Amino acid sequence: MSLLPFIIVDSIRTLYDVDEIYDFINSGTYASVYRAVRRDTPQSPFIQGASVAPGSVVALKVIQKNGIKTEKDARDIINEVAILKYAQHPNIVRLAEVFQTTREVCIALEFVEGKELLQGLGVSRAITEVRARNLIRQIISALMYLHEEKRVVHRDLKPENILVTADDHIVIVDFGLAKVFGHTRHRPHARLSLRPSFHQAPPDLARPSEAQGHLIRSASIESVDSVASHTDSPILATPCGTLKYAAPEAVRTMASHGAQWSTTRGSMPKLDMYSCGIIGYIMLCGQLPYETSNKATLAAQMERGASFQSPRWATRSEDAKNFVALLLQPDPSLRMGASDALQHPWIRPCDDEGSPCGLTTTMVTSPNSLKDDEESATKSGREALSMAFQAMMPSCSGQPDVNADVNGMQRPVKSVSYF
Template sequence: MADIFDFDEEELSSKLAKGLTIVTNEKDDIINGYMPIVNEDQEQDDLDNRLGTSYEVNFDEIYEANESRQNSSVNVKSLSTNTPKKLTIQDFEPIKVLGKGSYGKVILVKDKENGKLFAQKQLKKASMIVNTANYERTLTERTILERVRHPNIVKLYYALQDFDKVYLMLEYLEGGELFHHLSQERILSEKVACFYIAEMILALRHLHMNAGVIYRDLKPENCMLNRRGHLVLTDFGLSKVSNESNSLFGTAQYIAPEVIKGETYDSQCDWWSLGTVLYDLLTGSPPFTGNNNKKIMDKVLTQKVKFPFYLSQDARDLLSKLLNKNPAKRLNCDTNFDDKVKTHRFFRYINWDLLIHQNDELQPPPLRPIITNPELAENFDEEFTSMKITPPSSPLDYSLFDRFEESRSDSTSSYITIKKPKPNAESGFDESVYFNNFSYTHEETFLR
C-alpha cells in the first residue's frame, strides 16, 4: 500500500515564526477559558521523560479498520444533512481529573446536552508557543487520531480551543489504565497477559501497515481498558508518521536499543517495546531498571535479559524473539503475523478470529473492570480523581470564530495572534493565539 502521509519536518518551526493578528475591542468577543490549572513542569529525574521532537503531518484520506468498533461504549450513527452546531468548551461539564502529566491534565467531562462522557485532554497555549514541541506533539496526536480507526485505538471526537487552551475530546475508557490493574495484581498470569499482548499486536499492526505510523511509546500507562475489558491504545504525541526515523523518543525502560544508539530505525522498535511490556506484565517490572534514564539505557545496550525461573518455556521463547537487540533478527509481528505470531504456543489460550471481532460471548476479556457509575471514575488513581477542578468560563465567541475563518483563508501561518481586553477595566490586552486547522468535529455523532 502506498504511503498515505506527507510531512515536512522543518515546516512547522518556520510556520510558528509568523503570525497574523486579530484584535477586538469588544470585551464580549473573547472571554477566558479554563483558569490556569495545569503544571507544565517536569522533574529532571522523571523516568517517564520524553525526548526529541515530533512534526506536523498531513493526511490524504481516512483509513479505517474492517473490524467493527465493539470495544467502545458508544455506538455510531450518521449525522443528518443539517450542519451540526459548533461546540465549544462551554458545552461540557467537568467532573473529575483522570490523569496528569507533563502535557497537562486529562479531565472527565460530560456533554451538557446529551450526557455523553469524554476524556478531555488539555494543554495551555502559552506552553505551546514557548515550547513548540508541545504543539507539535498535540497536533501529531490530533491528526493521527482524526484519521485512524481501529477497535484497539482510542477514538477522537472533537478538537477544540478557547483563548487559553487547546482540547482533545477523546473516548472515555472507563476501565482505566492497564497499569492500574497491574499494580493491583502485581503480576499477570500468562493466560491473562497473552490476551492483552495480542490486542496490542493488533493495534500496532494497524498503525504500521495501514497508517504508516511508528508508535514509539508503548508502555502499560498508555494501554487503557474500556468498560468491557478490551485494551485500547492511547497517547500518540510521540508517534512518528513515517517508515523510519532517527530521533530519540520514548520512555527509558521500554525504548529499543537502536533508538538509544541514534541509528535509523523503523517500526521494529515497537516490537522491542512490546517485549518489555510483556516482561513487565509477567514479572512486575520491565527487564531493565535503574534510578535514572542514563543507567537504564546503558543496561538496555549492554546487559542480557534475565528471565525469572517461573516463566514458562513458551513465554521465554517469545520474549527472547521480541527482545533481540538486533532489529533485523527481532520477531516482526507485521510480516510474520500468520506463521510465527498467531501460531506461537504462548498464544494457545486465545482464538485470534474471536479476538479480532471482539466476540465477548465466546471469548470474554480476562479482566472485567468494576464500574458502578461511569462518572465516579472508579478505575482511576485517587491521586488524580481527588484533585479540584476549576470550572471553565466562556470560550471564544462564535462571531469571532467566523472572523478567524475569514482571516486564516489568506494566511499561510500555523496560527493567528489574538488579543482580548484585560479584565476589570484594566488598560491593555492579554495575548494568545488561534491555531489554524486544529479544531475538529468527527463526521459522525456518537449516541449511547
C-alpha cells in the first residue's frame, strides 16, 4: 500500500471528539461514519485552509487502513477526496478537511441535518408533483454541474446517497465511485507538487523511504484511476453502483458477466440520468419500475421500458410521465441529459413573475450538449484532477493544502445530522 498524501496526526481524538458507540451514524463496505466535534486544544492543530472552526460538527468518514489492500484502493480514496474538493455546489456535500493516523484515513464532511431520501419521503414514498419537482430539480442541478462543469460522473446515485433536510434541501453524498470522464471546462492555475511533508508523524513515517516516495508519486499521478481511458473515443466503462438504480447499458454488461462495455464520453453522464429517472419514478409512483433482482430479466425489462399503467400514475400529469420516461430511455443517446432535463416543461413551470419556480441553487451556464463543447476544452480530466490533487499534497510552506478554497464556497460547514 502506498503512503497516502494526507496530513498525519497521532489519533482521531487529536482533532475531534467522537464516541464510537454514541456518535455512530452509518457504515458501509469500506468505512464507518460518525458525528464528530472539532476540538480546540493546543494538541489539535489547525489544518491550513480548513473551514472547520472549533466546536463545529462534521460527519467523519473513517476508513481503516487495513482494508486498503492495493494501490487501486489507495487511488480510489485519493480520487474521492480530490473530487469532493473539486466540486463546490449547494446540493453536493462539502469537504471540510482530511487527515490520517497510522491506522485510519479520516474524511471530515459537512454534517447534514436530514434523512436519506426515501425516509424523508414518508411511508408511502409517493409524494405530490410539486414536492417531487422541487427535489428532482435540485438533484439534476447538481448533476448538470458535475457533468458539464467538472466532467464528473457519480456512478452510484440512489436514495441512500441523497439526503433531504426538513425544508426539502437536497445534498448528494458518497463520491466513492465517482470518476472524471473527460475534459474540464476550467483550468486550475496550479502545478502538481510531489514533496512529501508530515505533521506530528511517528518516527517511522516522518521520513518516507525512496520506495515510499515512489508510491506517493504513483498515487498522485494516477489518482483519477485510469482517467486516460476516458479521454479517447470510444472508451471502456466499468459497471458499478447499485443494481436497482443502474442504467441498462451497465446491467446488460453485468448480466453477460462482462467486465466493461464500450461507450463514449458523452454517454457517461447518462448513467446518472437513468438513476435519476428511477428516483423520480419512486417519488411519483411509490415503487420501483422494475422489481426483479435477476440481472438478465432486469435488462430485458429495461429494454421494454417502464410501465406507467399503475393507478398511482393515473393521477399524475402527462408532463411528469413524459419527463420520467425520457430519463428511463434504454438507449443512452435518446436519454435526456441534465441540461435538457432542466428545460423540460414539467421542470420549468413559471411563477407569476415568469421565473422558474423554486430554483434556489446556483445554475451552471453551459451548452445543452457535451458534444458541442469537446473542441473548446483546454485540459483533460486526468490533468485537471491532478491539479486539484495538488491541494492534497503539502505546499512549499510545509503545510498540506487539501482544504484550500473551502472558504470560498457558498455556504459554511454547518452542524447537521444523518438519521
